[in-house]
Structures are given as C-alpha cells and as structure tokens.
Amino acid sequence: MSSQKFISPYDHKAPEGAEGWKELYPYYMVFQDNLKQNEEAKFFFCDSQHWPNVFKPFDAITVEFAVKCLSQYNTRQWLIPPANGIDFKIHNGYCYMSPVGVAPELIADRVPQFLERAGYYFMNWNDLLQNWHKKVKGVIDEMEAVKFESLPEVIDMEWVKGGIGLDPTYYLIQNYDKMIDLCYKTWMYHFEFLNLGYAAYLDFFGFCKETFPGIPDLSIAKMVQGVEVDLFRPDEELRKLSKLALELGVDDVVANQELTAALEALKATENGQKWLDAWELAKYPWFNFTTGNGFYSTDKYWIEHLEIPFGYIQDYLKRLQKGENIDRPTEAIAAERDRITEEYRDSIADEEGQAAFDAKIGLARVVFPYVENHNFYIEHWAMCVFWRKMRELSAVFVEAGFFSDINDMFYFRREEIHQLLFDYGRGWAMGVPAIGPDYIPTEVARRKKIIDALSTAAPKPAFNEPPALVTEPFTIMLWGITSESVQGWLQSGETTNHLKGMAASAGKVEGIARVINSPDELGLLEQDEILVTRVTAPSWAPVFGKIKATVTDIGGMMSHAAIVCREYALPAVTGTGSATTTIKTGDRIMVNGSTGEVTILEAA
Structure with missing residues (x-):
C-alpha cells in the first residue's frame, strides 16, 4: 500500500482567482513552506463530515476551537492511551485532519492514569452531567444577555451623573470579546464528556471483538441503540x-x-x-x-x-x-437491541465473562446518549445564539456603512474584528468619519472573490502517504477511515458501479438515488428515494420517513449519520469516499446496510 500515496498539499495548487488565500486564515492553520519536510511526513484526510464547505475567515473559529478542545482532553486531561490530539490545517479553504498517535512504548504508562481520571467521571457520570447541563445553560444565558447597539450621538446623561468614566465603545469591544470567550468555553464543555463516551464504547467494542471472534461491527453498535436522546x-x-x-x-x-x-x-x-x-x-x-x-x-x-x-x-x-x-x-429497535444482547451474553460460558460483559455494556449505555445529546446543546442551541449575536454586531457595522450585507463581517478573521471596532469607535470619538466605509467594501469584494474561487474546486480526500494500517480508534469509529477506505480513495479515478463503505445501519433496499449537496436541496427528495450525500445532519431526521436508505461519503459506525439512521431503522452505508461523485440523481441503486455495499444497478 505504501507505494501509493496522495498528492502533497505543497503540490496541490489553489484554483485560479484564489491567489493569496492563505492570508485569510491564521498562520498556524495553513501549511508553511519552511515546514514542508515535517508536514509531508504526516497523513492528512479531509474532514468533510464536520466541515464540508470552504471556510470564510471568521467561520474558521469553529474548527480552531473544536479541534484544540478535543485534543486537550485526549492528550492532557484523560491521557487516552492510544490517542493524543488531532493536528489540523486549512488547505485551499477546506479542513484536513491528522490524528496524533501515542508512541507504542508510552501507551502502557498512560493506562493507569486514564483509568483513574476517566474512572472518576464514569463513577460520577450522572452528577457531573447534571452539572454540565447547568454550565452549558449558563453560557447560553450569558450569550443571550449580550447586546450590540450602534454608538449614540452623545453619551447618556445618566452615565455622566453616575461617574461611570467609560464610553459605549468600551462595552462594544468588551461584549465582542465576551462572545468569543463564551464560544471558546462552549467548545471546552462540548468535549468534556464526548471523548469518554467514545472511549467507553470502544472499550466495549474491543471486548466484543475479543470475546466473540467474527462479530460484525454493526451487531456491537446495535447493542447500544434504542436510547432516548x-x-x-x-x-x-x-x-x-x-x-x-x-x-x-x-x-x-x-x-x-x-x-x-x-x-x-x-x-x-x-x-x-x-x-x-x-x-x-x-x-x-x-x-x-x-x-x-x-x-x-x-x-x-x-x-x-x-x-x-x-x-x-x-x-x-x-x-x-x-x-x-x-x-x-x-419499540422494534429496542427489541432488536435486547435480542442481540441476550444472544451474545448467553454465548459466554463462564459467569466471570458474563459479569465483565454486563459491566462494559452497562457503562456504554449510560454514557452513550451523550455522544448524540451534546450535539443539541452545543452545535445547535449554543451556536444558534452565538451566530445570531454575531449578526447583531454585524448589523451595527452595516448601519455605520462598513459593508452592505450582514454576512460580510464573516470575511474577516476573529482578531481583525477588533480593528473594525476600533476604527468605528475612533471615528465616533473624534467626530470624523471612520475609515472603514471607504476601505472595507473593496476588501470584502476581494476576499469574496477568493472564497468563491476556492469553492469551485472539490477538496482532495487526503494528502501524503497513508499509514500501512489505520489503527487509531477514533479515526475509524467517527470518520470511517480504514485501511480499506483509504485504498478506495486511491483508486477513485477508476470507474466503478460498486462502492464499499461502513455497514452502518442494517437492511437491504433498491431505489432511485437523489444526490443532495446542501440542506437547501432537501425539498427535492421524493417519496421512497435513496438519499446520497457527503454527510447528513441530525436535523435532516424529518425527511427519514420519506426515504428508503442513506449513503454518505464520510463517516464511521459512530458518526451522527450512522447513529441517527439506526435509531430510525433506515438502512445506511457511510464512509464510501465517493458516493456523491460516482452516483447520479436518477440512478437505480442497491444499498446493503448490513454489508456496507452500494451497487449502481442502472444509470439514469
């Protein structure tokens, strides 16, 4: 396998019109020329499961905070034995990940530390989780309380009488900083329990693989399904x-x-x-x-x-x-869960083995709901408030003539917003026009052109030489990246009517494919079609009653697409790598969610 490799990011040029794209992102998020040798020695894959689109400069805050916070828990807090953090870069506007493994000789030393640290959370899971809900709700309430208003013609007389000694620009800047701070806090909370949820499942998964040789991954996943989240x-x-x-x-x-x-x-x-x-x-x-x-x-x-x-x-x-x-x-999902669990448990001959099985599945079921639940509180609720407040701030700039569209603010990096705020406040303070209205619109137009140019090219699935064997458990579980799927990407130029991915949710169906590239296209889905997409979002669940099955480009057994499909009893194959580029709307296809196979039976 090692004889085959993906292109180097250093040889992968940006589309025409995107020249200068690197300056739109922080220096530590892009490949640096003087580090070429180091960076080419790592395998990077495109995380289109979480970030399927080109980043506007401000939006890159989400990958920056998320991956940093994910990493610190693995590496510095839990000391997850085989997995450190994840290195990531933005290349040509897309996000690329490179999981950082732990040197084999250091894994054993981390085990007792992990057991002590994670064990404390597992033993006190419900109390700590209750506290987590309070903390997250607290952050949401704090965000809701932040207000962004245009600067007044004169400072309120009450401020004079109160001897406040500050002006509204102080609060405008402070509120912006507060929102960024709260967003960062939100992402710390996001990962406080998440990696442990995966770790408990992985522990159960490893136990099953050892105890029941040849057990399908899907059968293990079914034993924790049927949770109310x-x-x-x-x-x-x-x-x-x-x-x-x-x-x-x-x-x-x-x-x-x-x-x-x-x-x-x-x-x-x-x-x-x-x-x-x-x-x-x-x-x-x-x-x-x-x-x-x-x-x-x-x-x-x-x-x-x-x-x-x-x-x-x-x-x-x-x-x-x-x-x-x-x-x-x-009810059917819970019954299937209980049937499979009983069947495998009964096949363990000794009481000791059964007790170990009970303990591991018990823990996995307690912690597993968080793997989906955090999603509502963080990505959906908290980020809804965050983006709304950022648009409130942008409306202040629109009113001041800095730009014409409320979405234009997001073409600036988070630290650049400080300059805009200071320019606005400076002009207000001195009684002269701010510079922004004469400078910013041209800059927005330039950046828009770059982002639009980057968006014309699909991301490469990966860069550099893949490992001979993909063993990092999170990479396999969450992204569905296995030695086999990487091999499939390397051969993706070859035309084929047969795709292989993860057997993510059982069932075998035939039907007409509908390729969906964005949530705005969901309305095009017809009754009994098969949804083919890069990745699904949890909020697509209401269309699951309409469709026969789901096929995605990326995602493992524990990706949201896989979990949601299992809970809706919808056949699914995830992590095919190239379904959206291989299958066309109108093709008649067969999806086997039990074996992870997708076949084009008849072209449109």
Whole structure:
C-alpha cells in the first residue's frame, strides 16, 4: 500500500482567482513552506463530515476551537492511551485532519492514569452531567444577555451623573470579546464528556471483538441503540404538532397554506389558537436547531427560518391524512437491541465473562446518549445564539456603512474584528468619519472573490502517504477511515458501479438515488428515494420517513449519520469516499446496510 500515496498539499495548487488565500486564515492553520519536510511526513484526510464547505475567515473559529478542545482532553486531561490530539490545517479553504498517535512504548504508562481520571467521571457520570447541563445553560444565558447597539450621538446623561468614566465603545469591544470567550468555553464543555463516551464504547467494542471472534461491527453498535436522546426531540415535537393539528381538526389549514397565511388563519378559531400555543411552546428550546451542523455562519436555524420546521410538519401531516404511521420504530429497535444482547451474553460460558460483559455494556449505555445529546446543546442551541449575536454586531457595522450585507463581517478573521471596532469607535470619538466605509467594501469584494474561487474546486480526500494500517480508534469509529477506505480513495479515478463503505445501519433496499449537496436541496427528495450525500445532519431526521436508505461519503459506525439512521431503522452505508461523485440523481441503486455495499444497478 505504501507505494501509493496522495498528492502533497505543497503540490496541490489553489484554483485560479484564489491567489493569496492563505492570508485569510491564521498562520498556524495553513501549511508553511519552511515546514514542508515535517508536514509531508504526516497523513492528512479531509474532514468533510464536520466541515464540508470552504471556510470564510471568521467561520474558521469553529474548527480552531473544536479541534484544540478535543485534543486537550485526549492528550492532557484523560491521557487516552492510544490517542493524543488531532493536528489540523486549512488547505485551499477546506479542513484536513491528522490524528496524533501515542508512541507504542508510552501507551502502557498512560493506562493507569486514564483509568483513574476517566474512572472518576464514569463513577460520577450522572452528577457531573447534571452539572454540565447547568454550565452549558449558563453560557447560553450569558450569550443571550449580550447586546450590540450602534454608538449614540452623545453619551447618556445618566452615565455622566453616575461617574461611570467609560464610553459605549468600551462595552462594544468588551461584549465582542465576551462572545468569543463564551464560544471558546462552549467548545471546552462540548468535549468534556464526548471523548469518554467514545472511549467507553470502544472499550466495549474491543471486548466484543475479543470475546466473540467474527462479530460484525454493526451487531456491537446495535447493542447500544434504542436510547432516548434530546437530539431527537425537535423532530418529536414536529410529529406531535402534526398529530395535534389532525386531532384539533385544523389539519387542512396547516397542511395547505404557507406559513404566514396559516398562522394568521389559525388565530381565528379556538382550536387554531390551541395549536398555535403548542407551536409557540415547542419553539423554545427545540427550534434552536440548524439544517447544517452549527459550524458555519450561513447555517440556517429553524427559529429564524420557521418555514423549515413548518414545511416538515406539513409533510408529516399529509402522511397522517393518508393514514400512514409517522412514529419512529422505537419499540422494534429496542427489541432488536435486547435480542442481540441476550444472544451474545448467553454465548459466554463462564459467569466471570458474563459479569465483565454486563459491566462494559452497562457503562456504554449510560454514557452513550451523550455522544448524540451534546450535539443539541452545543452545535445547535449554543451556536444558534452565538451566530445570531454575531449578526447583531454585524448589523451595527452595516448601519455605520462598513459593508452592505450582514454576512460580510464573516470575511474577516476573529482578531481583525477588533480593528473594525476600533476604527468605528475612533471615528465616533473624534467626530470624523471612520475609515472603514471607504476601505472595507473593496476588501470584502476581494476576499469574496477568493472564497468563491476556492469553492469551485472539490477538496482532495487526503494528502501524503497513508499509514500501512489505520489503527487509531477514533479515526475509524467517527470518520470511517480504514485501511480499506483509504485504498478506495486511491483508486477513485477508476470507474466503478460498486462502492464499499461502513455497514452502518442494517437492511437491504433498491431505489432511485437523489444526490443532495446542501440542506437547501432537501425539498427535492421524493417519496421512497435513496438519499446520497457527503454527510447528513441530525436535523435532516424529518425527511427519514420519506426515504428508503442513506449513503454518505464520510463517516464511521459512530458518526451522527450512522447513529441517527439506526435509531430510525433506515438502512445506511457511510464512509464510501465517493458516493456523491460516482452516483447520479436518477440512478437505480442497491444499498446493503448490513454489508456496507452500494451497487449502481442502472444509470439514469
């Protein structure tokens, strides 16, 4: 395998028109020429599972905070035996990851330290998790309390009388710093439990592989499925609202009118008002939910685009009117979980082995819900508030003439916003125009051109020489990157009608493919099509009732796409590497979620 390698990032040129792209990101996030030898010795893969699009400069804050915080827990807090942090770079606007392993001779020393540190969290999981919820809610409340307002013509007389001795520019800058600080804190909390959730699952996974030779990965995953998690609550709320509309006899109004007209019409009747009350109640916090993944300033949140959840309710309602069942098959999933668990447990001959199995699966089930749950509180709810507050700040700049579009602020790095704030405050203080309105629009246009040019080219799947064997457990579990999948990428130039990925959720179906490249295209999905996409977001769950199966380019057994599909009993193959470029909309395909195979049966 080592004879084959991917292109070096140093030889991979940016598309025409993107010259100078490197200066849009911090120096430590891009490949530096003087470090060529070091960087070419590492294997980097594109993390399009979390960051599928080119970064605007400000949006890169999410990868910077997330990967730094993920890494510190592995390397410095838990001392996870085989895994340190993850090195990452932005190249031609996309995110590339390189997991940092632990030297084999150092692994043994870390084991007792890991057991002591992680053991404390595992023993006190529920209390610590309760405290975590308080901390995260506290951060969200602090973010909500931050206000960004344009500078006044004169300082308020009350400030004079109060001897405050500061001016509004001080608070404007302080509030910006506070928001960045709270965002950073949010990402620290994000990873406080997450890596332990994966570690407990990996421990159980390793035990099963040793105890039951030949056990499929999918069978192990099924033993922890059927958990009730808050991440599914937004979708549950939509189903409840659909059923309520039918119950109250307002289904025709909800199903057949667009949002504004429907809400207006519902006010006219008592039952309509009852439905509206329930709609209002569901919004907070469950509509702080994005169609993306919370990592980009352009992500659309339900609470700000109410037509999105309303559209899903209409879909559910139309299915209910036809007499269809729209419930998630929770009982069947739990029954399958219990059946498989019992079968494998009973095959262990000795009591000691059974006790070890019980302890490991018990821990995995306690901690596993967090693997999905944190997602709602951090990526969805907290980041919804963060991006909204950043747009509030941007609106101040728009009003001051710095740029014309509220999204233009995100073309500047987070530390550059300080310069904009100071320029704005300086002009205000001196009674002269700020420089920004004459300088910034040209700079925004230049940067826009670069980002648009970078967005014309798809990212390379990986750089440099892959390891002879991919063994790092997080890389396999989360991203679905195995020796086999890397080999598949290397041969991806070869035309094929057969793709191999992870057997992520059981079941075998045939159907027509629909390739979806962004959440905005979800409306194109027709009943009983097969969703083919780079990666799914948890908020796509409401379309799962429509489709037959899911196929993704990236993602392992523990990726969100895999977990959500298992909980919705939807066949899925993840981590194929090239499904979205190999399969075309309209192709008839076969998806075998039990073996991880996808076959194009008939081209469109």
